[in-house]
Amino acid sequence: MQRTLYWVNKDLRINDNLALTLASQSEQLICVAIIDSAWFQVNQQQALAMGELRLRFLLEGLQALSSNLQKLGQHLHIIYGDSVTSLNAICxxxxxxxxxITKRPGSYERDITAKLQQLQPTTNLHLVEQFTLFTEQALPFALADLPASYSKFRKVVSALASNIEQTTVFALPPQFDQELADCHHCWGETVIEQQITKQINKDHKRSGYHFTGGEQAGFEQLQQYFSCSAPARYKEVRNKLDGWDNSSKLSAWLNYGFISVRQVMGSINEFEQLHGESASTRSLYHELLWREYFQWLHYKIQDKLYQFKGLANTSPLTSFYPERFKKWCNANTPFPLVNACINELRKTGYLSNRGRQIVASCLVNELSIDWRYGAAWFEQHLIDYDAxxxxxxxxxxxxxxxxPRGGRHFNLVKQTQQHDPNGEYQDIWLENAEQHTTLDSVSADDWPVQ
Structure with missing residues (x-):
C-alpha cells in the first residue's frame, strides 16, 4: 500500500499544486506543515529566521489551507518542533x-531532505519542481553553465515557452486511521487564532499596507491587479516608494506558494492578449525572470549565497560596527529617507524595491557594515522573504x-530628490522630527564624539 507523507512547505495552495496532485494519487495520505523551533533562535547575524509579521502571514495561510483541505477530506497537521525529528517520527x-516535497533551492530545505533520506533510505522521495517557472530539464543549458549575469540569462530564456497549463485537485485519499502520536506539539485552530490575534493586537496602530496570508487572498490580488490598467504603466511607476498599484504586490503570496509562478505568468499573457504587449508588461515578465535567475543561481552556488565573499575573489572592505547596525535597525541613522524606509519595513513587513535598494546601499556603503547582517535582518522582517x-x-x-559592475552605491541625497522631493513619504514614516547627525558615539581612538 502506498502510504504518503506530503510535507507542505512554500506550496500552500490547492490549485496548480503539482505536489498535491501527486499526493492525490496515493492510497493513504498525511499532510504536514512544520513550524520549526529553530526559526525563533537568534542567529550569528543577531536576527531571527522568522519575525512576528512573517509568522502571522504564514499562520493565516496555513489556516486557510487547512480549511481548504478539510473540504477535500483531508487535514493539515501543523507541528511545532524540529523539522527532521518530526518528519522522521511521522515516517x-x-x-x-x-x-x-516541493523542490526549492534553499540550504535549509536541502539539508532537511538529505537528513531524511539518510534516516529513511527505503522511502521513495519525490521532489516536485514547481517553485520556478521552468524545470531544470527545460533550461537550454546545464545548471553548471548558468549565465554569469541576469542580462545574459534573460536573453537565453526569454524565447522559452513556459508551461502554464494548471492543475486542479478535486479529491484526496483518506487519512490514516491511527491518530498522530502525542509527542508532536500540534498547533490547532485555537492556538493559531491566539497567535494571529496576539500579533494584531500588539500592532493595532500600524499604518501602511496589510497583507493577508492564504490562497484566496493571493488569488484576489492577482485578479485585482490584472483587471485594472496598472500593468500597462508598471515600468513608469515601479520605482516609486509608495502606492499599492505601483507594483503587483504579489511577491508575498508567490514566495509562500499561495499562488504559483505559472498563475502569474498566465495572468501576464492574458493581459497582453486583451490589451496588447507593452514595455510595462514585458517588464513584469522580466521581474519573473529576475526571480527565476536567482533561484537557479542558488541551485548552482548553494552555500556561497550566504558567505561574506560570495562570488567575488576577495572579501569586501566592510566590517561590523554594533552601534551603527543598531541605529540602522532602529531607524536612527543620519539619513532621513533611510530611517523612513526602515520604519515602514519594521511596522508592515513590506518595503518597495527602491526602498530596499536604498537601505541596503546605506548599510554597505555609508555604514561600512557586513552585508550579511542586513540580509539576515531582512529575512526576519520581510513577509515576502525568499532566500x-x-x-x-x-x-x-x-x-x-x-x-558585473561590482556592486551598487546609491547617492542618498539624489535618491531623496528623485523619489521623495516633497518629503511626503518621510512625513508618513518618520516618527519624530529629530534627526541624528552622527553615526558613532566614540571616535576611532575611543574618545566620545561631541
Whole structure:
C-alpha cells in the first residue's frame, strides 16, 4: 500500500499544486506543515529566521489551507518542533512509503531532505519542481553553465515557452486511521487564532499596507491587479516608494506558494492578449525572470549565497560596527529617507524595491557594515522573504554577487530628490522630527564624539 507523507512547505495552495496532485494519487495520505523551533533562535547575524509579521502571514495561510483541505477530506497537521525529528517520527509511525516535497533551492530545505533520506533510505522521495517557472530539464543549458549575469540569462530564456497549463485537485485519499502520536506539539485552530490575534493586537496602530496570508487572498490580488490598467504603466511607476498599484504586490503570496509562478505568468499573457504587449508588461515578465535567475543561481552556488565573499575573489572592505547596525535597525541613522524606509519595513513587513535598494546601499556603503547582517535582518522582517532573492540581491548591492559592475552605491541625497522631493513619504514614516547627525558615539581612538 502506498502510504504518503506530503510535507507542505512554500506550496500552500490547492490549485496548480503539482505536489498535491501527486499526493492525490496515493492510497493513504498525511499532510504536514512544520513550524520549526529553530526559526525563533537568534542567529550569528543577531536576527531571527522568522519575525512576528512573517509568522502571522504564514499562520493565516496555513489556516486557510487547512480549511481548504478539510473540504477535500483531508487535514493539515501543523507541528511545532524540529523539522527532521518530526518528519522522521511521522515516517516511522505510519510506515511511510512515499515522501512528497516541493523542490526549492534553499540550504535549509536541502539539508532537511538529505537528513531524511539518510534516516529513511527505503522511502521513495519525490521532489516536485514547481517553485520556478521552468524545470531544470527545460533550461537550454546545464545548471553548471548558468549565465554569469541576469542580462545574459534573460536573453537565453526569454524565447522559452513556459508551461502554464494548471492543475486542479478535486479529491484526496483518506487519512490514516491511527491518530498522530502525542509527542508532536500540534498547533490547532485555537492556538493559531491566539497567535494571529496576539500579533494584531500588539500592532493595532500600524499604518501602511496589510497583507493577508492564504490562497484566496493571493488569488484576489492577482485578479485585482490584472483587471485594472496598472500593468500597462508598471515600468513608469515601479520605482516609486509608495502606492499599492505601483507594483503587483504579489511577491508575498508567490514566495509562500499561495499562488504559483505559472498563475502569474498566465495572468501576464492574458493581459497582453486583451490589451496588447507593452514595455510595462514585458517588464513584469522580466521581474519573473529576475526571480527565476536567482533561484537557479542558488541551485548552482548553494552555500556561497550566504558567505561574506560570495562570488567575488576577495572579501569586501566592510566590517561590523554594533552601534551603527543598531541605529540602522532602529531607524536612527543620519539619513532621513533611510530611517523612513526602515520604519515602514519594521511596522508592515513590506518595503518597495527602491526602498530596499536604498537601505541596503546605506548599510554597505555609508555604514561600512557586513552585508550579511542586513540580509539576515531582512529575512526576519520581510513577509515576502525568499532566500535566493533576498541574499542574491544583497550580494548584488555589496559587490560580491552577479552584478558585473561590482556592486551598487546609491547617492542618498539624489535618491531623496528623485523619489521623495516633497518629503511626503518621510512625513508618513518618520516618527519624530529629530534627526541624528552622527553615526558613532566614540571616535576611532575611543574618545566620545561631541
Amino acid at each position: 516511522e509511525q505510519y510506515a511511510i512509503t512515499d515522501l512528497i 535566493a532573492i533576498n541574499w542574491g540581491n544583497w550580494q548584488y548591492i555589496a559587490g560580491v554577487g552577479v552584478d
